Amino acid sequence: MNWQDRLDSIVFTIITGDNKSFTPVMAETSNDLPFNTKDLMYLNRAGGFVNAGEAGIEQYEFTFWFIGDNHVEDMLEFKKSSKNKNPWKITHPFFGELQVQVESLRIASSYGQTYFVARTKETIDEELPEINVNLESDIKNNNIEIENSLTQNIEVNSLSAGLSSISTLSTNYNSLPNSNSSINELKNKVIEVTGALQNVISKPVEFNESLKALIRFPIEQAASLKSAIVSCKNAILEMASLITSDPNLYDINSSILITTVTESAISADYKTWSEVNEVIRLILEMYNSQILTFESANYIQNNEVSFALSVSISKTLGRLNQIAFNAKQERFIVAGKTANPILYAVEFYGNKNIDDSLKRLIDENKLSVDEMIQIKYGRELVYYV
Secondary structure (H helix, E strand, O other): OOHHHHHHHOOOEEEOOOOOEEOOEEEEEEEEOOEEEEEEEEOOEEEEEEEEEEEOOOEEEEEEEEEOOOHHHHHHHHHHHHOOOOOEEEEEOOOEEEEEEEEEEEEEEEOOEEEEEEEEEEOOOOOOOOOOOOHHHHHHHHHHHHHHHHHOOOOHHHHHHHHHHHHHHHHOOOOOOOOHHHHHHHHHHHHHHHHHHHOOOOOHHHHHHHHHHHHHHHHHHOOOHHHHHHHHHHHHHHHHHHHHHOHHHHHHHHHHHHHHHHHHHHHOOOOEHHHHHHHHHHHHHHHHHHHHHHHHOOOOOOHHHHHHHHHHHHHHHHHHHHHHHHOEOEEEEEOOOOEOHHHHHHHHHOOOOHHHHHHHHHHHHOOOOOOOOOEOOOOEEEEEO
């Protein structure tokens, strides 16, 4: 269908947020199509890599008129309907069916006509649409590619020093439980890697898996996700000296620690919004410390690994932000009066199930036996909403 046929057969129509239909005279339409991109630049390399995402929010500027004897009444009715906060639905001869949200509306009225310029943005139906992507699986698959890229070309002469370094770091983790079973498991993993080291030329895959298992061991044994991430972050800082003697080994160790943390972070159970944000902060600090170490030694990480690692971090933080959006927020108050804890439990959590509300108050505030009977004036209390 040519453009003239389109104008003849398709009527420019605006259905405003209050579901009223208007057919003004179309004059001009402009369209801007932005793209979501992220620039990756390197300290010691000219140029950079542009990581392209999906297309962004399309913007439309519509120019149209109401003409004739009733143009003032049409203008006033259209202006009133435009104040409804729901999006417009537009049928356009050239751009088809559109759903847009109005950003601004300029009106100029003169003899016989009223002139409109509407600046709009195309909008989807939901504020948080359901995306059919398994981020957890996506991040894990991405991390597998990173680990395989990192370990497939390990140099034999760096393995002995690397094993010693990793073993020392593993045994120094603050989060490692003080139990015989944990220590024995760590020793067994060291022996396992030593055996694989002896056969690295004939069986490199076994070495790779053993290396990753040993690096992962401290985070698996940590008492909490936060302590595990702190330990991994400290390990990356302690390993920074390797950047001058064996940068490849530092790259392998630090990158696998980061990928391990990302997988643990997205599969953990979080109680509050603040817990999620703390994990986000720690992951960024850990990732940034690796980048700064690379830059200090003028070390350029493999492009594929660098890009894949940045994608893994980006997707992990995106998933954590989704979790944080739905997580409960921690609130603190100071008891304004001496009262039975049931009163505060009902105030915080409602009276739908008083027993559950009371149990939550007791557990979250670690109330003493006396406080289970009476909470005194001035006592700080925490609750989650």
